[in-house]
Amino acid sequence: MLDVKNLFAGYGIVPVLEDVSLTAEAGKILLIGGENGAGKSTLLRAIAGFNKPTAGEVLLDGQRVNGMAPEQIAKTGMRLVLDGHRVFPELSVFDNLRMGAAARPGDRAGFDRAVEEIYSVFPILKEKHRAYARDLSGGQQQMLALGQAFVAQPRVLLCDEPSMGLAQSLMPQILSFLRRWAEEGTAVVIVEQHLSVTAPYADDALIIERGKVKFTCPAAELDDRLAAISAD
Numbered sequence: 760m761l762d763v764k765n766l767f768a769g770y771g772i773v774p775v776l777e778d779v780s781l782t783a784e785a786g787k788i789l790l791i792g793g794e795n796g797a798g799k800s801t802l803l804r805a806i807a808g809f810n811k812p813t814a815g816e817v818l819l820d821g822q823r824v825n826g827m828a829p830e831q832i833a834k835t836g837m838r839l840v841l842d843g844h845r846v847f848p849e850l851s852v853f854d855n856l857r858m859g860a861a862a863r864p865g866d867r868a869g870f871d872r873a874v875e876e877i878y879s880v881f882p883i884l885k886e887k888h889r890a891y892a893r894d895l896s897g898g899q900q901q902m903l904a905l906g907q908a909f910v911a912q913p914r915v916l917l918c919d920e921p922s923m924g925l926a927q928s929l930m931p932q933i934l935s936f937l938r939r940w941a942e943e944g945t946a947v948v949i950v951e952q953h954l955s956v957t958a959p960y961a962d963d964a965l966i967i968e969r970g971k972v973k974f975t976c977p978a979a980e981l982d983d984r985l986a987a988i989s990a991d
């Protein structure tokens with residue numbers, strides 16, 4: 760579904776990504792890890808069009824999307840959820856979800872079903888559906904940011920550090936939700952620092968080091984691969 764081929768990107772004249780290739784398939788979760796500053800967020804931004812690649816290709820179902828504006832890329836079915844809870848603080852929980860649905864106008868029944876599902880996965884959002892997003896805790900805002908993306912029903916979900924600012928105890932709930940979401944047919948890409956917590960929910964893993972792909976492997980083998988590297 761999503762194919763990234765030999766991608767180069769950076770900021771101004773400063774190169775960050777060098778020759779990065781990856782594939783994300785419908786129904787699967789690809790976990791991307793790497794040290795701080797390795798280029799993980801830059802990769803997601805470049806895929807979603809917020810950072811213009813200097814070379815290489817981003818293909819969605821074989822169609823080239825790099826070079827398009829981010830809003831055009833979003834219309835192809837790609838959705839980026841940034842770390843740091845980018846919700847609309849002055850809107851209620853429900854209105855934030857409605858903003859998410861702006862990407863698929865006219866599908867009221869689909870929206871209602873998606874909201875019901877979000878509320879059943881994160882009951883706290885149902886309890887607080889009239890509350891301002893700014894009055895939610897960090898973890899609740901993260902749930903809302905995911906909910907906003909969910910109601911948009913993207914084909915590819917790019918999720919930057921879903922654990923950012925979350926109590927560790929909330930991670931299984933969020934990761935299980937992403938797992939079920941992928942199983943419904945979405946290609947999910949997660950950038951995450953907490954690799955061993957996240958890997959059991961993922962199918963494939965890719966590690967970036969200084970802007971380059973260091974290795975890829977099945978997510979189930981990630982811990983062993985990392986242990987072998989640190990033993991060297």
Ligand SMILES: Nc1ncnc2c1ncn2[C@@H]1O[C@H](COP(=O)(O)OP(=O)(O)OP(=O)(O)O)[C@@H](O)[C@H]1O
Binds near residue numbers: 770802
């Ligand atoms: N807006 C920007 N302008 C210039 N350089 C940037 C910008 N954002 C990131 N960088 C640089 O690009 C490199 C990669 O950053 P990036 O945020 O993609 O890494 P990361 O792997 O996501 O790290 P982290 O886990 O800390 O978020 C770093 O050297 C960073 O300083």
